[in-house]
Amino acid sequence: DTGVSQNPRHKITKRGQNVTFRCDPISEHNRLYWYRQTLGQGPEFLTYFQNEAQLEKSRLLSDRFSAERPKGSFSTLEIQRTEQGDSAMYLCASSMTRTGELFFGEGSRLTVL
């Protein structure tokens, strides 16, 4: 296992289009997190899964955002009707325990034109 994998690495889309990002966590990790990072800022928490259950969602996650983790393996983050303000790096991380280290992927960069 080589770590957390995210696809696509880069996505350029026009405003109003839908986009979907995929995250494959480290296989033995049952906890998965999505974060958003804009230039010059720290990562902002979006949502958390434990196995297939979405246990926490940030207020940042508007109705246009939806995340799933079917079968507790990979996860997808979909953004509907994208806006320019959605342009950011979307980071996925996984961990084995609640208080342990988060292992991050390289991120998926979204540019909304």
Add this chain to the structure above:
Amino acid sequence: AQTVTQSQPEMSVQEAETVTLSCTYDTSESDYYLFWYKQPPSRQMILVIRQEAYKQQNATENRFSVNFQKAAKSFSLKISDSQLGDAAMYFCAYRGSGYALNFGKGTSLLVTP
């Protein structure tokens, strides 16, 4: 909500010298965990060091050590014998009773030869 503050947007250090990055946090919890993560340019975030709040002893990982002052809610990172490869964004992060790991805005560390 817990907040993490990194008051130094940028820091510079010469190779082989020592640098200290500052972090303060605000919480009403007594049991929590603190982290420093490193994000090199265009690469994924990796854990540098971790501190459990219930431990009085400051964590150390090779050239990296922390000064954890629980009463002052301060958690600084000291990098000794700085190397060119230490150049990166450094993020302080807090995890309390919730699921989210809350990050500060980061400090950009420049290492000069």
